[in-house]
Amino acid sequence: MGRDDQVTITLAAVLGFLLVEIATRTAISMAYVGGAFVAATVLVGPTTPLGGVAGLIIHDGFHGTIGYWTAGTTAWVLAFACGVVWLASGLSSGQERQGLESMHRVAPAYAGIMLVSGVNATAFGAWLVMVLGAQRFYTAVSGFLPGVLAAVGFSVFGLAAIGAVKRLGSYVGQTDTRGHSLFESESHRRNPKGPTTGTAIGVFFIGTGWLCGVSALDVFVHDLGLYPTASAFRAFVTGFLGSGSPIATVGTTALLSVYNYGELAVVLSAPVALIAMLWWCTYHEQVLSSTVHGVGIISGGLSND
DSSP: OOHHHHHHHHHHHHHHHHHHHHHHHHTOOHHHHHHHHHHHHHHTOTTHHHHHHHHHHHHHHHHTOOSHHHHHHHHHHHHHHHHHHHHHTTSOHHHHHHHHHOHHHHHHHHHHHHHHHHHHHHHHHHHHHHHHTSSOHHHHHHHHHHHHHHHHHHHHHHHHHHHHHHHTTOOTTSSOOTTSOGGGOHHHHHOOOOOOHHHHHHHHHHHHHHHHHHHHHHHHHHHHTTSSSHHHHHHHHHHHHOSSSHHHHHHHHHHHHHHHHHHHHHHHHHHHHHHHHHHHHHHHHHHHHHHHHHHHHHHHHHHHO
């Protein structure tokens, strides 16, 4: 870590402390502050969120309020920022050159990156908050999601503003930019290899399934908790579905499984999602090429007929 990075982290920590203090006094959601930290990953540099969360931790420590949400928000911001850095490394060198010439043209790409990373970071943050015992998964999700929208908005607005300044003849981004923002990183231009569009799309759908599916499951499991025992719930299901028919048997078994193991399924959702993402990142090219080949064979067979 260079001296410039250390200075950036220090300044971000000071600013982060002040932003958290303002948010606390004005009852502004910490998700918006976290979204600003993540947007700074693109606009300022990838080390900025480290300073931001350091400011958050110092603030909560100073006020004696370190707790579940400190850990959850810190993990959410860092996971969000790491995802942005990883996905941004997959931009092509052509997109990089285009971004250096006109930032507003590359803003939609970064908005997509923010969205993909934000969905997965929100699912992870909500899962961690739930595991720590602070809130249920679905309620934690509603706390983090505004920060994703804030990060997208701040980054797009910032990139558009930089593009406007450059169009006015500013020299911003034309000097040595090592250690600065992601779209101006020299090391990034030298290493354009990274996650492909197919990788990003797959990660987005896996993360969306994790976020939405587990949220729905968690709401259902919470509602099932109104029944104090499995016997009481079985009696309700039997009275609703009846007994003796195959549909009633399957329905009763499925609902009782959710009653008994729904909480465990929510807890295990994170490792399952992680395994799915690792599998997709490793084998998506083979899967896509096989799918295209199969479609080609079917189309060819149909055309021959």
